[in-house]
Every structure is written in structure tokens, then in C-alpha cells.
Amino acid sequence: MKCKLGIAFGLSLTFLTGCETTDSGSQSTTTRSGDSLEQIIADKGCDASFQCKVIAVGERLTCGGPSRYLVYSSRNVNEEDVERAAKAVTLTEQSENQNKIASEICEPVLPVQALCISNKCQSIVLK
Incomplete structure (x- = not known):
């Protein structure tokens, strides 16, 4: 499935419909403080792109x-x-995967880059 970024770079790069999602979906693992990873990273406000980070989560x-x-x-x-919350989510998925049978189809998960656009960290898909 091909994804198009569109004409304007700065417009609507937040979620690329039709691409592999970079959102966490329904996965929610809590940390020692009781906050889930999604709660910890909910505030995506930024002043510059160097503040925007990407973290790999889970295991396919x-x-x-x-x-x-x-x-x-x-x-x-x-x-x-x-990092602690992401590791907890990954460990949970690894544990869940031990009881599952792998399918023949490997769904791609495209890496993303984070940029500060309109004072909010947003993701763009790398190709």
C-alpha cells in the first residue's frame, strides 16, 4: 500500500491515513507511578524539532x-x-507473543521522524 504525503509538507503530517499506524492503539501498560505510556507522552508541545523524539515500542x-x-x-x-514505560509495553507484548503462532504475512511498520510543527511534535513516515 502506498502512502502519499500530499502537496504541502507542513499541512496534516500528524496522521498519514492508510499508512501503518504510529499510534499505540489499545496497548496500555502502566509504570510504577501508575501512568500509562500514552499518558506520559500525551503532551507533545514543543518549541523546536530537537525536542521531538521517537521511541520504538512493542514487538511484532x-x-x-x-x-x-x-x-x-x-x-x-x-x-x-x-523508556521505562516503553520497555514495559515491549515486555508485555513479548510475553503475549510466546502463546501465539506467527502468521506468514509480515506487516511493515514504517519508521517515523518527529518534527515540531505548529508547536506540536508530529510524526512523518520515512521511506
Whole structure:
């Protein structure tokens, strides 16, 4: 499936419909403080693109690698908390995958890059 970025680079790069999702979906694992990864990274406000980070989360059963990439703002979070929560989600998915049978189809999960657009960290798909 091919995805088109569209004509204007700065417009609507947040979610590329039809591409592999970079959102966390229904996965929600809590940390010691009780906050889920989604709650920890919810505030994506930024002043510059260097504050926008990407973290690989989860584990794909069929072909390995992360199940998704999430974007967050380092301005608003403790990066150790983000890494700890992402690791917890990944460990949970690894545990769940042990009881599953891999399919023959390997769904691609495209890596993303994070940019600060309109003072919000947003993801764009790398090709």
C-alpha cells in the first residue's frame, strides 16, 4: 500500500491515513507511578524539532522489530520514564507473543521522524 504525503509538507503530517499506524492503539501498560505510556507522552508541545523524539515500542510476532513508533516531546517528560514505560509495553507484548503462532504475512511498520510543527511534535513516515 502506498502512502502519499500530499502537496504541502507542513499541512496534516500528524496522521498519514492508510499508512501503518504510529499510534499505540489499545496497548496500555502502566509504570510504577501508575501512568500509562500514552499518558506520559500525551503532551507533545514543543518549541523546536530537537525536542521531538521517537521511541520504538512493542514487538511484532511474525518478523520481529517494534510493533509501532511513538512520538513524544522531551520538553515535557522525563525521558527515563518514557523508556521505562516503553520497555514495559515491549515486555508485555513479548510475553503475549510466546502463546501465539506467527502468521506468514509480515506487516511493515514504517519508521517515523518527529518534527515540531505548529508547536506540536508530529510524526512523518520515512521511506
